Amino acid sequence: MRAGASIACARGVAVNSGAGGASVRATLRLQFRGGMTLDGARALVPQFARLGISHLYASPLFAASPGSTHGYDTIAHDRIDPELGGEAALIRLTDRLHAHGMGLILDIVPNHMAANADNAWWLDVLAWGRASDHATWFDINWHVSDPELHGRVLLPFLDRPVEDAMAAGLLSVRHDGGSGLFFVQHHDHRFPLCPAGYAALLVGVGAPGPLLAAWTRVAMRAGPCAEAGAALAALRQWAATRDGDQALQQLAALHDGTSPSGRARLAALLGRQHWRLACWREAATRINWRRFFDITGLVGVCVERSEVFEAVHAYVLSLYRRGVVDGLRVDHIDGLAAPAAYCQRLRERLDALTPFRPGHAMPGGAVYVEKILVAGENLPAAWPVDGTTGYDFMDQVGAVLHDGAGAVALDRLWATCGPDAQPLDPIVKTARAQLIEQTFCAGFTHLAALLDRALCDTAEGCATHEMHDGLRNLLVQFQPYRTYFADEVIQDHQAGTAALRRAERAAFPFLAAGQCAMVARMARLLESCPDQAPPVGVRHAQLAFEHLTAPLAAKSLEDTAFYRYGRLLSRNEVGSDPQVLALPVAAFHDACAARAARFPHALLATATHDHKRGEDARARLAVLSEVAVEWEGLVQGWFAHNGAAGGADGPGPDRIDELMLYQALVGVWPLLALGEGTARDRFCQRITQWQTKALREAGRHTGWTRPDAAYETACARFAERLLDPGRSAAFLHQLEGFVARIAPAGALNGLAQTLLRLCVPGVPDLYQGCDLWDFSLVDPDNRSPVDFAHRDALLEQATSFAAAAAVWRTGRVKQDLIRRILSFRQHYPGLFASGSYTPVDIAGADQAHAIAFLRQHDGMSLLVLAPRLPLGLGVGADTLALDHTPDITLRLPSLPGPWHSLLGDVPPCVDRPFMRGGVPVACLVHDARIP
Numbered sequence: 001m002r003a004g005a006s007i008a009c010a011r012g013v014a015v016n017s018g019a020g021g022a023s024v025r026a027t028l029r030l031q032f033r034g035g036m037t038l039d040g041a042r043a044l045v046p047q048f049a050r051l052g053i054s055h056l057y058a059s060p061l062f063a064a065s066p067g068s069t070h071g072y073d074t075i076a077h078d079r080i081d082p083e084l085g086g087e088a089a090l091i092r093l094t095d096r097l098h099a100h101g102m103g104l105i106l107d108i109v110p111n112h113m114a115a116n117a118d119n120a121w122w123l124d125v126l127a128w129g130r131a132s133d134h135a136t137w138f139d140i141n142w143h144v145s146d147p148e149l150h151g152r153v154l155l156p157f158l159d160r161p162v163e164d165a166m167a168a169g170l171l172s173v174r175h176d177g178g179s180g181l182f183f184v185q186h187h188d189h190r191f192p193l194c195p196a197g198y199a200a201l202l203v204g205v206g207a208p209g210p211l212l213a214a215w216t217r218v219a220m221r222a223g224p225c226a227e228a229g230a231a232l233a234a235l236r237q238w239a240a241t242r243d244g245d246q247a248l249q250q251l252a253a254l255h256d257g258t259s260p261s262g263r264a265r266l267a268a269l270l271g272r273q274h275w276r277l278a279c280w281r282e283a284a285t286r287i288n289w290r291r292f293f294d295i296t297g298l299v300g301v302c303v304e305r306s307e308v309f310e311a312v313h314a315y316v317l318s319l320y321r322r323g324v325v326d327g328l329r330v331d332h333i334d335g336l337a338a339p340a341a342y343c344q345r346l347r348e349r350l351d352a353l354t355p356f357r358p359g360h361a362m363p364g365g366a367v368y369v370e371k372i373l374v375a376g377e378n379l380p381a382a383w384p385v386d387g388t389t390g391y392d393f394m395d396q397v398g399a400v401l402h403d404g405a406g407a408v409a410l411d412r413l414w415a416t417c418g419p420d421a422q423p424l425d426p427i428v429k430t431a432r433a434q435l436i437e438q439t440f441c442a443g444f445t446h447l448a449a450l451l452d453r454a455l456c457d458t459a460e461g462c463a464t465h466e467m468h469d470g471l472r473n474l475l476v477q478f479q480p481y482r483t484y485f486a487d488e489v490i491q492d493h494q495a496g497t498a499a500l501r502r503a504e505r506a507a508f509p510f511l512a513a514g515q516c517a518m519v520a521r522m523a524r525l526l527e528s529c530p531d532q533a534p535p536v537g538v539r540h541a542q543l544a545f546e547h548l549t550a551p552l553a554a555k556s557l558e559d560t561a562f563y564r565y566g567r568l569l570s571r572n573e574v575g576s577d578p579q580v581l582a583l584p585v586a587a588f589h590d591a592c593a594a595r596a597a598r599f600p601h602a603l604l605a606t607a608t609h610d611h612k613r614g615e616d617a618r619a620r621l622a623v624l625s626e627v628a629v630e631w632e633g634l635v636q637g638w639f640a641h642n643g644a645a646g647g648a649d650g651p652g653p654d655r656i657d658e659l660m661l662y663q664a665l666v667g668v669w670p671l672l673a674l675g676e677g678t679a680r681d682r683f684c685q686r687i688t689q690w691q692t693k694a695l696r697e698a699g700r701h702t703g704w705t706r707p708d709a710a711y712e713t714a715c716a717r718f719a720e721r722l723l724d725p726g727r728s729a730a731f732l733h734q735l736e737g738f739v740a741r742i743a744p745a746g747a748l749n750g751l752a753q754t755l756l757r758l759c760v761p762g763v764p765d766l767y768q769g770c771d772l773w774d775f776s777l778v779d780p781d782n783r784s785p786v787d788f789a790h791r792d793a794l795l796e797q798a799t800s801f802a803a804a805a806a807v808w809r810t811g812r813v814k815q816d817l818i819r820r821i822l823s824f825r826q827h828y829p830g831l832f833a834s835g836s837y838t839p840v841d842i843a844g845a846d847q848a849h850a851i852a853f854l855r856q857h858d859g860m861s862l863l864v865l866a867p868r869l870p871l872g873l874g875v876g877a878d879t880l881a882l883d884h885t886p887d888i889t890l891r892l893p894s895l896p897g898p899w900h901s902l903l904g905d906v907p908p909c910v911d912r913p914f915m916r917g918g919v920p921v922a923c924l925v926h927d928a929r930i931p
Helices: 039-052 086-097 120-131 162-167 194-202 209-221 226-239 242-254 260-271 279-284 306-321 340-357 391-400 403-416 424-438 439-457 467-477 495-509 513-526 536-557 584-597 615-625 629-641 655-668 678-698 709-722 730-758 788-796 801-806 812-826 831-833
Strands: 027-030 055-058 062-064 075-082 103-108 112-114 153-158 172-175 183-188 189-192 275-279 294-301 327-330 366-369 763-767 835-837 841-843 850-857 858-865 890-891 922-927
Touching: 027 039, 039 055, 039 086, 039 812, 055 340, 075 086, 075 306, 086 172, 103 306, 112 189, 120 153, 120 194, 153 189, 153 279, 162 260, 162 275, 172 242, 189 275, 189 294, 189 629, 189 730, 194 209, 194 242, 209 226, 226 242, 226 812, 242 260, 275 279, 279 340, 306 340, 327 340, 340 366, 391 584, 391 730, 403 615, 403 629, 424 439, 424 467, 424 536, 439 467, 439 513, 439 536, 467 495, 467 513, 467 536, 495 730, 513 536, 584 835, 584 850, 615 629, 615 655, 615 730, 629 730, 655 678, 655 709, 655 730, 678 709, 730 763, 730 835, 730 850, 730 858, 801 812, 812 831, 812 922
Parallel strands: 027 055, 027 763, 055 103, 075 112, 103 327, 153 275, 327 366
Antiparallel strands: 062 075, 112 294, 172 183, 183 189, 835 850, 841 890, 850 858, 858 922
16 A cells, blocks of 8 residues: 555454345346346346346446456446446446345445546646556555656556557557547557647648647646646647648658658657556566456556545446446455455445335345455454355365265376376465466565665665565465555554465575564564554555455466466366365254354355356366275376377377366266367367467466467367367267266266255355256456356246256256255245254264255255265166165254145155155255244
């Protein structure tokens, strides 16, 4: 946090609890853009209502960069994107939602905005520099030690060095007739020239005296002023004349970099700006403003400042007050300087506006935060929110469906894949070290400078040359996304202190004696939280540390290690720890009970717009943990016979990339026959598109900045050969036979995952299209258009659960399960919003194959029994029914009276609900109020 930045809330502010989540029964995440507009969503509302959804959960809707495919590149917080239909279309959507008793949760992005000329705030900063009214609105280091950048903003958007771009004529001076501003144009990028210098530009091309006088007055002010508006109007008027147009053409010619004289004038012009251009490759080492992770097109926003908070949230709060928006999802909460202060301010504003919402509005005020929780980490109690967006549940429910006994064979197979096939921990640490050197070098240098300055201000004396090595090792060993030492609202820093201490101890073996002392000093400084606020320099160092550890954690694990560590890809998912193969059932119950106690209205997700592979692809891959030895043998045979490396097609994938490709194929292989022609070509294209992204994210043989075309081409040709029946008939026969055998168990895993999400404490979130089987791959595959018409037709034709199970490959059985339980949730919301959660003991030889619990409230009991490790249950290939009666007995409390099945079949003996010939999914209801 820079000097002068305000803290949103003072110390000691009372913590409020989340207030709006109790009214949210079930959400459906809808991705706008890419063909989905607000009016398009409006047409789908009846379908979502029929499915049992209570709230549409929309991706960002505010104005974004033209052509944006996701909406997280906001350019204006004060309007709905016209590409989506604008506010009028939003009102039409919410009117339709309200007519069906539904509400709207909106994804907001307070952490960053688009760093381009379409963002008026950013444009103003580039034009006027530190004199801009928005100069403190973005997280810019105006005091960087680099003399060329002191007081300026680095713009690393060129496709080559500045001198080469000028000589090639790729930097040209242009005038924008709409805004009246002068720009330097480079391909699609526009960099505004400072208006204070317009007089000097215009005098050389014979502009009329009154216009020159107007711009001279602007130059005298040296900052935004009232005269600038009038001067811009006059400039636009003159530019529209023939003389003006000719003069502007002359101006462009005078600054044509392809000639020595023009290049000199252009260089001088660039040197007078409040920014400095650079090749995009310089971003990692020189950038002096906070990006979103390593995306140079997104600039960090200082939403901790009160005036910035108001500007960012004024419009969305007005939508909330008017009853248009009912709840919020906060993107990347760990990117904010002070998340607790932010959440408290947001909660206070929502609570203050709630009494003024119109009578027809839905109950409102739910706030969910996108937050990754590592093992042992809890959502901070000082955040008055309703919970996370559900990554933690996605990890828990995925892990409990894996067989821990498969770890030995899976580890053995992984170890045969070469020297890079290491355990996860060293892979992550290696990735962290590489990212510090290559991607976040500028952030590391900035943090080191702040720590050096802060240590020099302490009684312990200045830092030494050993500090960089010590800091690097501390960052490599630090596990969570971040601490919250710089957030003055949070008083309890035990978790952050413990994380720093663990990192400090883990770093010591890699350090010299002097470096150990330095790391200890840095750790003490970073965790300093006395009763009174620490010195400004210490606070800046704390914040810089937190702004670096969050992207470092995400990039090293999710965006790098997930593509380097291939033991079992079903565990390589956002929010998960891949080295933990399986979660005991008791631990899963403990996690559910903890959520019920602390955040009972948190979202429960099993698929998101950021997932690495679809929920049902993961469910199928989980079956590999049950047949790990067989899988090991199968893959070793493929290694031996498929000729990946050194064949006629080139270098081919190495063993790690080959193993990951086989898992991808098993996970997403279609349930229905692939056939020939277009369908097979489309499937092959999906696989090779995923493969290229996976190879580049891994960064072992190729990468985004320096792709190795030969290796990528060889890998693609290998995948294409495997999928060609004419060249790989034996392999395809084995693959299809293996998938056919495990797919029914994978489907039961998918149903179990769905059932648990719908019934455990929390609010189930359904990602678009996932009411049917979801075998998607990472984005953009998981953001492909959804065939909602087909899903609507299936809803209209809904019959019985047993009938749906008989055609389970169509996905109707999953949709029917969702529809039935969400309908029950709609009729008995109190059971799920406030009901108790009690694990049910299971006895019998097959007890490991089930998860059971009771939800109870106001005389109503819901017994849920989900299958686990289903391959051992003997699943029928055609109907998912069991071919024998499992030895499973539930130890239930005495609940006399009849039980009713939500799935429509006749309930079996309630303590032995898994019966031969039935689908092993049970959801039974007992109402003690009915005699």
